[in-house]
Amino acid sequence: MKDITTPASTGLPPRFIDNDGAIDTSRLKAEVSITTIAAKATDLKPVGDEARGLCPLHEENTPSFHVSERKGLFHCFGCDAGGDALELYEKLHHVGFLEACRDLAGGTSGRPKESHDDGREQRKLSLGRAREEWRRAIAIDGTPAETYLLSRHIHHSVPGSIRFGNVPRYWRDDGSAGPRLPAMVAAAQDCDGRVVGIQRTFLDRDGRKARRGEPRLALGRMRGSALRLGPVRHEIMLACAAEDALALRLMLPGASVWSAFGDANLPHVALPPEIRKVTLCGDADAPGRAAVLAATKAYRAQGIEVEDMPPHGGAKDFNEEWLLLHA
Numbered sequence: 001m002k003d004i005t006t007p008a009s010t011g012l013p014p015r016f017i018d019n020d021g022a023i024d025t026s027r028l029k030a031e032v033s034i035t036t037i038a039a040k041a042t043d044l045k046p047v048g049d050e051a052r053g054l055c056p057l058h059e060e061n062t063p064s065f066h067v068s069e070r071k072g073l074f075h076c077f078g079c080d081a082g083g084d085a086l087e088l089y090e091k092l093h094h095v096g097f098l099e100a101c102r103d104l105a106g107g108t109s110g111r112p113k114e115s116h117d118d119g120r121e122q123r124k125l126s127l128g129r130a131r132e133e134w135r136r137a138i139a140i141d142g143t144p145a146e147t148y149l150l151s152r153h154i155h156h157s158v159p160g161s162i163r164f165g166n167v168p169r170y171w172r173d174d175g176s177a178g179p180r181l182p183a184m185v186a187a188a189q190d191c192d193g194r195v196v197g198i199q200r201t202f203l204d205r206d207g208r209k210a211r212r213g214e215p216r217l218a219l220g221r222m223r224g225s226a227l228r229l230g231p232v233r234h235e236i237m238l239a240c241a242a243e244d245a246l247a248l249r250l251m252l253p254g255a256s257v258w259s260a261f262g263d264a265n266l267p268h269v270a271l272p273p274e275i276r277k278v279t280l281c282g283d284a285d286a287p288g289r290a291a292v293l294a295a296t297k298a299y300r301a302q303g304i305e306v307e308d309m310p311p312h313g314g315a316k317d318f319n320e321e322w323l324l325l326h327a
Contacts, residue, residue: 012105023101025086032104034085035069041092057081057091058264058294079264080287094126096217098170098178123221129171130188130198130220137165137185145184147207152319153326154246159229161187162242167200169217181210186242188218188225188261191270193232196221199242199261222261224270230256235277237309238295239318240266240288247322248281257281263291267298277305283317284310 018024038044041056042065055065055076064078075082081091089100140146143164149155165185168177181202188197197220202210209215229245230236237257239245245259260266266282278299282292289310296306315321 012102016101016105025101028101028105029072029085032085033069034072034074034088035067037085037089037092037104038065038067038074055079055081059267079290081264090214094218094222096169097214102170127196127220131195133165133167133200133219134163134185134187134195134198137163137167140164140184144182144203144205144207145201148184148201148203148209149243149246151207152243152247153323154243154250154319158246161189161228162246163187165200167198169200169202184242186227186259186261188220188222189228190221190225191272193228193272196225199227201242218261223265224268225261225265226269227259227261229258232256232272232274234274235279236271236275237279237281238266238269239281240283240291241317241319244281244283244318247319251318251322251325263287266291267295271299271302271304275304277307279307279309281309281311281318285316288317 012023016024016028035044035051038051038056042053044051044053044067049068049070051067052063053065054060054063055078057076058079060078065074065076067074072084073082074088086097086100086104089095089104090097093100095103139160140149140158140163145162145164149158163185165183166180167183167185168180170178172178182205183203184201186199187195188199190196197218199222200217200219202215204210226238227242227245229249233256237248237252237255239248239257239259240262242259242261245257249255249257258269260269263282266280271278280292280295282288292308296308299306311318311321313321313324315324
């Protein structure tokens with residue numbers, strides 16, 4: 001099965017490119033060991049025909065992370081993350097689909113273990129790239145990013161922490177950037193308000209989410225950061241996706257709404273000391289509820305008051321609730 005069509009001019013060995021110039025992901029996944037990839041990130045113990053350990057994708061004390069070499073799949077019953085070897089590699093190393101393919105195609109054990117200095121240099125390089133792409137990005141007015149948000153009934157007064165840019169999906173081994181593609185670019189800010197990363201939501205020229213490859217990729221230091229759609233106040237609202245936070249901002253004018261860039265980061269946002277109350281606006285599904293519970297525990301341990309506000313009207317998330325209100 002050929003999962004995602006990608007040009008063959010990306011440096012992959014020829015055996016992983018089919019006659020149509022697409023990446024043969026079935027062959028690639030057959031040649032890598034998902035257990036080996038997982039074992040580089042967490043200690044695994046055999047349980048029947050699977051392996052189990054503490055999930056490397058979220059904090060936990062009881063092992064809920066399962067890997068099946070026979071099926072080539074992983075699943076965490078704690079955070080509900082799951083998928084194949086490529087998806088696990090992407091999540092563990094914070095890379096996109098193409099970079100994961102290129103890394104894994106170089107050997108059957110996954111990315112070579114980096115030295116401390118190598119890892120630090122890679123993080124520094126990623127941070128520099130994120131900041132450079134943020135500087136290059138422009139206001140969304142009249143761009144595909146504005147069209148995309150309008151399609152989700154998110155209109156007028158989009159904060160400057162969201163921009164539009166033609167940004168690379170990946171960088172080659174020689175440091176050169178891959179093709180530049182249109183994307184909504186959201187700034188990831190640390191506790192002090194510095195931009196330490198970006199989230200790229202790739203779009204087509206008509207403002208629809210890109211259909212080839214993973215449409216949403218992070219760059220830089222995302223863990224602990226947040227997309228700020230409002231100022232630092234004694235009380236903020238913290239949602240998962242950027243679209244949810246933007247919808248909440250329209251639903252509740254005057255509220256300071258931030259986004260954690262997803263369930264996994266909801267419990268880990270480093271909040272400025274001025275913030276004394278957080279209203280958690282997680283999704284209504286199982287991963288969203290689990291993230292809210294983890295975040296509630298984490299922020300209360302810091303002495304921060306926490307309130308839970310789930311979506312209403314049967315909606316899965318707040319952007320869906322906003323869309324239902326305008327149906």
